[in-house]
Amino acid sequence: MILASSDTTSVTLIWAFSLLLNHKEALKKAQQELHFHVGQHRPLRESDLKNLPYLNAIIKETLRLYPAGPLAVPHEAMDDCIVSGYFIPKGTQLLLNLYKIHRDPRVWPIASEFRPERFLTTHKGIDVRGQNFELIPFGSGRRMCPGISLALQVTGLALGSLIHAFDVVTPGDEAVDMEEAIGLTNMKVSPLEVLVKPRVPEHIYQ
């Protein structure tokens, strides 16, 4: 449980943060949303998250492009079945390539680009809770991730708090290297380096 939770949530945060550093206009929009709904005189609270559609769209777009478990967890067919015309005998081990599903250009125009706006416009009705099979970073069905609500709360609160309280840039304002490591969890190859500068009054940090 601890293994399933800590790596997946921290790596999602790292990718979200990296994407924002490489897309300054999205970072600015998210900070404006936080400024409007939370203001500069109190920290972000869990109860704010439902009022931050752009921040939520950023998290969905991050989970689409960089699902923490790109091959989910192996499943086994309990009965003979047919999937997309392929006969799958009972007992077959099945791996789901979430990474590929999430970048299918028939569903996701300009699939490899970071466009959080799609979740507020063309893909507004699509959620990550296992009901929309084109976006299933937490899997779907009986064995889907039981930590989904915690993961979404922690990611929203951590990412939102960071960009609410700090202006963030990379050293030398260089683009973040987005190379991915091969593994069960979708890790970033190089460590993320960030310079932070306070952007709210001192008492918010206490």
Ligand code: HEM
């Ligand atoms: C962004 C964060 C997370 C992502 C993207 C994620 C993703 C996933 C995925 C794809 C699966 C496999 C589902 C399937 O095969 O259908 C899974 C399983 C699981 N996750 Fe997560 N997870 C995250 C965070 C967490 C957290 C915070 C916890 C616990 C507090 C957790 C606990 C588990 C457990 C116990 C399983 C195995 C469930 C089973 O086999 O019945 N995960 N997760």
